[in-house]
Amino acid sequence: MPTVFRYKGVRFHFFSNEGNPREPVHIHASCANGEAKFWLDPNVHVASSAGFDRRTLSELLLVVEGRRDEIVRAWNEYFG
Template sequence: MPVVFRHKGFRFLFFSNEGNPREPVHIHAVKDGIDAKFWLHPVCVAYNDGFDAKTLRELVQVIESNVNDIERAWDEHFG
C-alpha cells in the first residue's frame, strides 16, 4: 500500500489490490486505526470509518490541494 504523502499525522495511501476490476482513482486517509476513502473526481467521501465531520472537511481540502500528486502516484503504481 503505497503512501503518497503525509499530513498532520495522516497517511494518504491506496491499496494495490483494491477492486477487480480496479476502482476509479481514489485515496485513503488513515490515522490511529481509522480509515476514510475519497473519490477524486469530484473529491468526496466514499466511506468513513470514524472521522468527525470537521476532520473530513479538512481531509477533503488537503486532497483537493494534492489531486495532481495523487493521480501521478496512481498512474506510476498501476501503469
C-alpha cells in the same frame, strides 16, 4: 500499501490490489483515530469514512482536493 503522503499524522495511501481498471482513482486516509476513502473523479468527494469527526473529514477533503494532481500522478505511476 504505497504511501503517497502524510498530513498531520494521517497517512494517504493506496492498497496494492486496487489498480483494477473498473475502480476509479481514489485515495485512502488512515490514522489511529479513523479512516476514510476519497473518490477523485468527477470531483473529490468522500466515498466512506469511520472515526473522523466532521471537521477533520472536511479538512482532509480539502487536502485531497489540493493534492489531487499529485494523487492521480502517483496512482498512474504505481498502477500504470
